Every structure is written in structure tokens, then in C-alpha cells.
Amino acid sequence: MLGQMMDSPLLVSSILRHAANYHGDTEIVSRTVEGPIHRYTYADMARRAERLANALGQFGLEPGDRIGTMAWNGYRHLELYYGISGSGLVCHTINPRLFREQIAFIMEHAQDRILFAELSFLPILEALADTLSQLKAVVLMTDEAHMPRSDVLPGLICYETLIGAASEGYDWPLLDENAASGLCYTSGTTGDPKGVLYSHRSTVLHAMTVALPDVLGISVMDSASPIVPMFHVNAWGIPYAAPMVGAKLVMHGPKLDGANLHELFEQEAVTLTAGVPTVWLGLLDWMDTHARSFSSLRRVLIGGSASPPIMIRRFEEKGVQVLHAWGMTETSPIGLTATLAAKHERLSEEDKLALKSKQGRPVFGMEFRVDGTDGQPVPRDGTSFGSMLVRGPWVAGSYFGNPASPAHRIQGWFDTGDVVTIDADGFIQIVDRTKDVxxxxxxxxxxxxxxxxxxxxxxxxxxxxxxxxxxxxxxxxxxxxxxxxxxxxxxxxxxxxxxxxxxxxxxxxxxxxxxxxxxxxxxxxxxxxxxxxxxxxxxxxxxxxxxxx
Structure with a gap:
């Protein structure tokens, strides 16, 4: 016997509609490439995403076509997230920090049809002119007042002109929730970058998990600033989780130095943020040098690589709770968070720090397995090493355009390439990457x-x-x-x-x-x-x- 619930698909566009309808006056604040701080609301963003979706309709695109983005964290990039995926296309975020050859490779591999890019990356675009010539259009994410001339790329389109000519009002299609919504590529440190194709369902489920109290704990009371780039695993799901709960979004744009981050956090009363250790090292050092403190920041998610315990302690000394987390492009990315349980409050501060420094315990929906060299599970004693495998609703079942890979050699599991220990409470600690131990x-x-x-x-x-x-x-x-x-x-x-x-x-x-x-x-x-x-x-x-x- 089946249940008698309505069959409502989990779609990226449903997040946008919810934010516009019930949190329409909540602010999105962006530091722009052009210079000024830009402010508008979720309702404004939804209207412009509709214009974008209508504008995309003029290019003769087919459902599932990939649309590339090369952009910082900002309001226009957010519009692309929703306008592209919501209309049945695939938002392919491109990391501009990759080598030019890698960028050219992934654009060709993804078969991008259109590319949207920030002014900052015009030199990269010009260097990739031969690759870009295969596209239907290259759109610069700026207005006419800042539109540059390019002899190498004479056909550039202005973003504001493109969506300004399009009509408001767009009927978001009722897509299959398993349809592709986004595409990210790994950084390719051990070979060519590999594509991970996310679905609407996986994206929405992951965003709901990110918002849970024992993960990021994001709510309508928060002012959230994802410092992890939107071109890096969808900024760890925050651009979806924040609108889902109605949190204010604060986007840093191209400036990641300590002075500008601190200024933005203080100016916009940021309560939570997320990023990699190298960014936080720069911020903490700048604050110590200039004797600054935080007035609003309460939580920081650290991931991307292992956070040194000293970094966790430095944040805590400034009144900020650190949540250590683990993930990969292939896991959307959140899979583990080092949230302590009530029983851990009895531990010494040093023992608590040791637990917080681990990658954490599995979040609901993610199943982990740690195998020894004999292929059998290792004891959960916190000392025995083994290879970490994972499965779950937001884990890549295969790579885009590459159905067979060594990482998927065990049916139904993804081999992360990490060597780990696991303790009786399920806390996992990465001992090393298989290739780095x-x-x-x-x-x-x-x-x-x-x-x-x-x-x-x-x-x-x-x-x-x-x-x-x-x-x-x-x-x-x-x-x-x-x-x-x-x-x-x-x-x-x-x-x-x-x-x-x-x-x-x-x-x-x-x-x-x-x-x-x-x-x-x-x-x-x-x-x-x-x-x-x-x-x-x-x-x-x-x-x-x-x-x-």
C-alpha cells in the first residue's frame, strides 16, 4: 500500500518561490567588482531571475544544456544559480583559479552553450578566445557604463542589457526532481578535472541538511556570509539554504583579504560564515595585528582541508563557535560535521578540542564505511586506519561523461581516497589522503x-x-x-x-x-x-x- 501524500518535486525553483513569497523583504548584500555595495531583496532577486530565464529562451537552448558561470560571490551570480537551473538548464560553475588549460578542458568537456563571466576575468576570456568561439554567447556580468571593449572578443553581451530587455513573469517549469541542476568539476590535482552533475533533488536535500542545527544551524535570524566561493561546490549549499530559511545573505565579491572581510562582517552584522583555513588564517592574523574583535559573528564553518586545532582555539578566544566539517565536490559537499553531543560537555577543554578537530560524525542521509586493507570494516576504536567510502542521496553515483571510475569500483559506494579512523561515537578523523600518507x-x-x-x-x-x-x-x-x-x-x-x-x-x-x-x-x-x-x-x-x- 502506498502513502497518500501529494507528489511535489524538490526543485531549485521552489526555494526561490518560497524566499520571494515569505521572505521577500530580506536583504541580499553584495560587494561588487565595479566597487559599490549593492543591496536588494529576495523579491527583487526572484524578479530578475525570471527576466534571466526569459532572456535565456532566445538562444534556442535545449533542456539540460550547460550554461557556464565564471563569477565571484554576488547578486548576479545568485540570479544565475536560480534562473539557469529553474528553467531546466544546468548551471556549470567554473573555477577561474584553475590553469587556463584546465578551464578550456572543462568547458569543452561540459559542452557549455553560453558563458556568463565577471569583468575581473576578461583577461582569462581573451586567452581562451578559441574555446569561447564555440559558444552561442559570452555575457559579461556588468552594466553598459562598465562594459569594456575587446578586440579579441568583439561579440560580448552586457548582462544588464540582456535581462533588461526581457519580460518579467516566468512560469517555472515542473521538472523531474532527478533532472540535472548543476555541474561542478574537481580541481584536477591528480589528472584532468572530473565533472559532478547534481540533481534538483540532491541540491534541495543537501540544502535542508545544511540548515540543520547540528550542521550550519542557519535560520531566519541569521546574516550569513559564505566566504567559500560560489564556484567551489556551490558555496557548500549556502546560496540554497539561506533563501530556504529566509536568512540575510552577505556576498564578499572579489575581496577576500582580512581587512575587507572584517569590515563587511561588522557592517552587515554577519552571524555565521563558512570558508577554508587559508582564508581564516589571513583574517585572524589581520585582526590580531590590528587588535580587532567581532561584534556579531557567532559561528564559522571550516572545511576544504583540515583545520589546525590552534585555529579553532583562536576563533573560540574571539567568542566564535567553530564547526569543523568534511566534504568533497562528489558529496555536494557536506558529509561530516564535528558537533559535540551533550555527554561531551563533561570532557576537559583539551579533549573537547581534540573532538572538534576531527572531521566529525555523519549527517543524516550519509552512510560511511571504513575498510581495512583486507576489505573488512576496521574496529571503531579511533586508532585503526582504513579507507573511507560513502553513499547517500547527494553523493555522485558516477562522474559526468565517465560512468566507470576507480572511485566507484565498489557497487553503490564512492571511495573518497581518504585514510581515516572512526571511534565508537562515529567521529571520523582523516589521517591522510591515500596519496599523501x-x-x-x-x-x-x-x-x-x-x-x-x-x-x-x-x-x-x-x-x-x-x-x-x-x-x-x-x-x-x-x-x-x-x-x-x-x-x-x-x-x-x-x-x-x-x-x-x-x-x-x-x-x-x-x-x-x-x-x-x-x-x-x-x-x-x-x-x-x-x-x-x-x-x-x-x-x-x-x-x-x-x-x-
């Missing part, structure tokens, strides 16, 4: 654990650990650090730092001090480039004593 003398050494310890040293601004080949042990860890201005750090300091915190055999053999550590397009440490730094140092002859000023 140091395998020394038959034992595994976690680069993340070593990085977190090093990050707490007062002389170190940022730290990375990679393996170097060793004839006797197979591999040995090397600590690579960027120091704070005027700081000193030596091999002796390194040994002293790690002694007593980890087994002696896990202590790195060398320390390499560099001017700057390279990062991926999404802000993670670029381990391939860091390994090359180490190998270059080995080829030169030997490491120095690690002393630098």
Missing part, C-alpha cells in the same frame, strides 16, 4: 597530524608534510614551512616540537623553509608542488640546517 618501514605516518602540531608553533605561519624516498625505510616525512615575518626555526626546534607528541620514528628527518607554500585553486596545500620543492632540494645536494629569518 607517508609509508615508512611498513607503518603509516599521518601528514595531517604532523601539520597540525607544526601549525601551533609561534614561528610558523603555515606547514606542510610530504614524503621523500628513503632507501632503508621506503619513505620518510619532511616538514616544509613558511615562517612568520622575522621568525626563526631550526631542525633542533622541529625535533623539540614533536618530541613527546608523536612516536620518535614519526618525527620528520628534515625541515625545509620556503618563502611561500603553494595552494590549489580551492585553497588546499598543493602537495604535488611541495613534493617537487623537496625533490629539488635533494637533487641540489642536501637540506640546510633549517634556520631562516
Amino acid at each position: 607517508v609509508k615508512s618501514g611498513g607503518e603509516w605516518i599521518s601528514s595531517i597530524e604532523l601539520e597540525n602540531i607544526a601549525q601551533a608553533h609561534p614561528a610558523i605561519k603555515e606547514a606542510a608534510v610530504v614524503a621523500r624516498p628513503d632507501e632503508h625505510w621506503g619513505e620518510r616525512p619532511v616538514l616544509v614551512v613558511q615562517l612568520k615575518p622575522g621568525a626563526h626555526f631550526s631542525r633542533h626546534d622541529m625535533v623539540e616540537l614533536f618530541t613527546g607528541r608523536i612516536p620518535k620514528w614519526s618525527i620528520p628527518d628534515e625541515v625545509l623553509i620556503v618563502d611561500e607554500l603553494p595552494h590549489t585553486a580551492t585553497g588546499k596545500l598543493l602537495k604535488t608542488a611541495i613534493r617537487e620543492m623537496v625533490m629539488n632540494e635533494l637533487r641540489v645536494g642536501s637540506f640546510d640546517d633549517g634556520i631562516a629569518g
